[in-house]
Amino acid sequence: xxxxxxxxxxxxxxxxxxxxxxxxxxxxxxxxxxxxxxxxxxxxxxxxxxxxxxxxxxxxxxxxxxxxxxxxxxxxx
Numbered sequence: 001x002x003x004x005x006x007x008x009x010x011x012x013x014x015x016x017x018x019x020x021x022x023x024x025x026x027x028x029x030x031x032x033x034x035x036x037x038x039x040x041x042x043x044x045x046x047x048x049x050x051x052x053x054x055x056x057x058x059x060x061x062x063x064x065x066x067x068x069x070x071x072x073x074x075x076x077x
Contacts, residue, residue, distance in 0.1 A: 002038040014043035018062055025059040 006014075017023060018040065032040065037055045046054040 002036055004038075004042075006039060006042055010039070011043045014039055018044075018058060023063075025063045028059060028063075029055070 018028065028040075032055055040058065041054045044054075044058055046058070
């Protein structure tokens, strides 16, 4: 739908998809590249502005743990 005339159920589904901990940012980016990210922007009330990378903003906000450095959980005795 490219962000046009989204129903409340569709908005809730998109938000749930983005906020899910089991969905990686890479998968979201892959789908956005294939189908467009206009509906994601509309679901998060970010109207499309060409100067702002709203998908990057949303992914860092809801999936920020994927972008942080993680250190291995090992200990030495």
